[in-house]
Amino acid sequence: MNSQINMAKDWWKESAAGIPKLITETPGPESLRMHANTTKYMKGLSGQVKLFPVCFEEGHGITLTDVDGNKYLDFSSGIYVTSLGHCHPKISEAIAYWAKKLMNAHDFTSPVKEKLMEKMAAILPGKLNAIQLYSDGTAAVEAAIRAARAITNKHEFISAYRDFHGKTMGAVSCAQMYRGETHSYGPTRAAGFYMVPRPDPYRPLWTKGDGTIDTDAYIRFYETFILEATVGNVAAFVLEPAQGWAGSIFPPDDFFPKLKTLCDKYKILLYDDKVLAGMGRTGEWLTLNHWGVIPDIVTFGKSFGNGFPVTAMVVSEENGPALEKISASSSYGGNPMACAAALASLQVIEEEDILQNVRKVGDFFMKRMLKMKDQHSIIGDVKGKGFLLGIELVKDKKTKEPFDEAGKLVYQKAFRKGLAWIPAGHILRMSPPLIMDEKYASMGMDIIENAISEVEMEFGYR
Numbered sequence: 001m002n003s004q005i006n007m008a009k010d011w012w013k014e015s016a017a018g019i020p021k022l023i024t025e026t027p028g029p030e031s032l033r034m035h036a037n038t039t040k041y042m043k044g045l046s047g048q049v050k051l052f053p054v055c056f057e058e059g060h061g062i063t064l065t066d067v068d069g070n071k072y073l074d075f076s077s078g079i080y081v082t083s084l085g086h087c088h089p090k091i092s093e094a095i096a097y098w099a100k101k102l103m104n105a106h107d108f109t110s111p112v113k114e115k116l117m118e119k120m121a122a123i124l125p126g127k128l129n130a131i132q133l134y135s136d137g138t139a140a141v142e143a144a145i146r147a148a149r150a151i152t153n154k155h156e157f158i159s160a161y162r163d164f165h166g167k168t169m170g171a172v173s174c175a176q177m178y179r180g181e182t183h184s185y186g187p188t189r190a191a192g193f194y195m196v197p198r199p200d201p202y203r204p205l206w207t208k209g210d211g212t213i214d215t216d217a218y219i220r221f222y223e224t225f226i227l228e229a230t231v232g233n234v235a236a237f238v239l240e241p242a243q244g245w246a247g248s249i250f251p252p253d254d255f256f257p258k259l260k261t262l263c264d265k266y267k268i269l270l271y272d273d274k275v276l277a278g279m280g281r282t283g284e285w286l287t288l289n290h291w292g293v294i295p296d297i298v299t300f301g302k303s304f305g306n307g308f309p310v311t312a313m314v315v316s317e318e319n320g321p322a323l324e325k326i327s328a329s330s331s332y333g334g335n336p337m338a339c340a341a342a343l344a345s346l347q348v349i350e351e352e353d354i355l356q357n358v359r360k361v362g363d364f365f366m367k368r369m370l371k372m373k374d375q376h377s378i379i380g381d382v383k384g385k386g387f388l389l390g391i392e393l394v395k396d397k398k399t400k401e402p403f404d405e406a407g408k409l410v411y412q413k414a415f416r417k418g419l420a421w422i423p424a425g426h427i428l429r430m431s432p433p434l435i436m437d438e439k440y441a442s443m444g445m446d447i448i449e450n451a452i453s454e455v456e457m458e459f460g461y462r
């Protein structure tokens with residue numbers, strides 16, 4: 001029956017009716033009390049929480065409810081995590097089933113693990129089908145580094161400025177080191193890990209005669225770097241397909257195909273860290289599908305289990321035997337609840353035609369953001385694909401000076417108006433649940449645009 005199919009797809013709409021619905025000032029009194037009490041003990045919270053100390057107690061679909069009873073439209077998916085909506089009934093039921101039946105069996109196979117392996121192998125392109133399961137993104141990244149060493153018998157790694165890959169030693173060594181007060185006590189980069197600039201079309205380092213970004217110049221620099229700066233033992237290039245944390249920055253379309261050719265020339269593996277971009281967020285199973293590139297290693301996290309901690313590291317079949325050298329055993333990796341969450345999430349993406357929705361509503365988002373860019377003097381650039389989006393705020397469109405103060409204020413104002421979201425700097429990052437339709441996409445963009453207009457007034461731009 002058709003209504004049943006719609007019920008399955010529209011499960012989130014009833015709880016979304018009437019949002020945003022604010023019944024107190026936000027953050028409300030109970031949020032402020034609870035936050036103050038918690039932070040007597042809990043230390044080191046993120047900038048987002050410090051700027052807007054709300055406490056949530058319920059999430060359903062695209063709706064978040066705080067402890068004062070205020071209802072918010074979700075433009076964050078946790079933090080790129082609950083991509084199929086909070087507490088998707090099919091996924092919650094799958095987790096609950098195994099929570100009552102078998103919670104852990106080390107890395108022995110369970111019926112649900114068998115099904116997940118088959119599903120992943122069927123979905124992933126090429127012969128990406130040698131898999132290990134972990135329970136956070138960073139652990140999967142560390143496994144990918146071990147895998148690259150095991151496959152190539154080489155030990156050097158090249159990654160890119162402003163990428164983020166996690167907070168343990170290997171992951172940190174592949175990423176931007178934080179300076180200043182936040183994170184400045186972290187480890188320095190391990191030996192053999194190098195960073196190179198990565199093409200950002202809005203802030204190109206190398207341009208062609210017509211002023212557009214010159215991807216060949218980046219690739220030429222990488223080649224020189226491999227030959228001059230390394231000892232010729234580069235195991236892998238470690239890259240996010242699009243830089244999430246740095247602000248939804250996508251490279252030009254020809255970048256990854258050219259990089260893959262360079263990697264193949266020097267027998268360097270291309271490792272695609274998809275922990276943040278997840279399956280489907282850009283409208284393809286893998287973001288690299290947009291550019292026809294199949295990576296040698298890929299990691300999944302965040303949305304992989306739609307909120308249940310489950311992550312994966314995958315290499316191609318021909319490199320699978322090398323994974324025998326790096327044990328997949330971990331305390332929680334691949335437990336039955338985790339496998340059930342991941343399997344149900346992949347099934348939901350197919351059954352609810354999520355990729356199609358992401359492409360359709362993603363086009364709407366981009367058109368709307370381009371219009372906003374024309375109408376607002378502090379919007380320097382808009383960027384993204386599908387539901388991985390960013391609006392870059394600048395003090396001056398010519399100098400492109402980042403406008404951090406405006407970013408923080410827009411974040412707070414939009415949150416106060418009922419939009420739960422994630423920016424923390426001058427790029428307004430958005431990561432709405434992939435189930436969202438145009439009605440709510442438009443509602444969220446209206447809230448953001450109002451907040452930008454107010455901030456422009458406050459800073460004398462209107």
Ligand SMILES: Cc1ncc(COP(=O)(O)O)c(C=O)c1O
Pocket residue numbers: 136137138139141164165166167240244245273274275276277301302
């Ligand atoms: C690209 C990327 N890799 C790895 C990680 C680390 O994942 P986790 O926080 O689950 O350890 C993140 C987290 O934001 C990420 O964005």
